[in-house]
Amino acid sequence: MERKNDQDVIRKGPWKAEEDEVLINHVKKNGPRDWSSIQSKGLLQRTGKSCRLRWVNKLRPNLKNGSKFSREEERLVIELQAQFGNKWARIATYLPGRTDNDVKNFWSSRQKRLARLLQTSATASKSQKNKRGPICHDLSTLEAPKFSSFSEGESSSKAQSCSSSYIDNSEIIKMVPLPDLVKPQLLSNCETNLAQQEFIPTERYPWIDTYTHSLFPQVLQPLPDLSFSTGSQELLATIDDTNLIDVFGPLYASELGIGAQFPNGQAFSEPVGSCINEERVKTENPTTPESFFDDFPADMFDHIEPPRSPSNF
DNA sequence: AAAGGAGACAACCGCTCTTCG
């Protein structure tokens, strides 16, 4: 083998500050383009591809490097992912200062947590079946309802793109797209308001979150005000099955209706399972398409035991 | 204090799309 000289060796791995400096200077002179010329001119022993990635993900101005996703950003990603699928670059355009890589990483982490939760819950339900009954009946067969908004030929790929790559193949668990749920006006809202980092007013679209969380159809809508009341905190402290809270943290706990409040300020203290009552959903949330529940197996909720009331904890 | 697990992040790889000669 002929040994290449050092000039030809392509560097990989973490970037040094000097390399960043060279890259920044290149962009100052030429703009964010001609990436491959950086290598061909011998400025850096990096591929043009690598240079572009470095610029886009780390060096570009106005990036929110190092800061965690805010709750609003999280919810926006969740909703946009449901609408667009795994189009991270597109989703990132709705999140100022965030890159497609950021969004992708955030989503991956979230999927891992979800997968873990489902696994934990399934395990717990098996081991505790004889004690208190299942937490969620046979999670391995829990499949999201089908939506018809994807055009023919598009649905399969979209459905695939919405599924988690982190979930074991043996489990039929699909992330549910948010097809017609994010209405055009919603997205135009986003586009016009993002400059001010304004978030979608969920009270105007109460059905959004219901669908966003349709992976857990028994879960109530997440709530704008996610702070816990004193009573709720006490309640959380006494819950003996803390898997959900442990895994998902306060945000997800609140999404699960624990210690949360309705937008109108009404405290949520009803059993989680009660929200899956079809009639109730129809009457209390008339904007929810009935077909959502129609697509579930008729006996899907038969085995879900209503949670104990707080007084029984 | 040490080990292991989980989360966050950075970067690479392969594929597709776009542009240009």
Next chain:
DNA sequence: ACGAAGAGCGGTTGTCTCCTT
């Protein structure tokens, strides 16, 4: 119209840090 090169995108992997046991 076609092919090559550049650019963009999504999936995946590796590494580091923090937390829990």
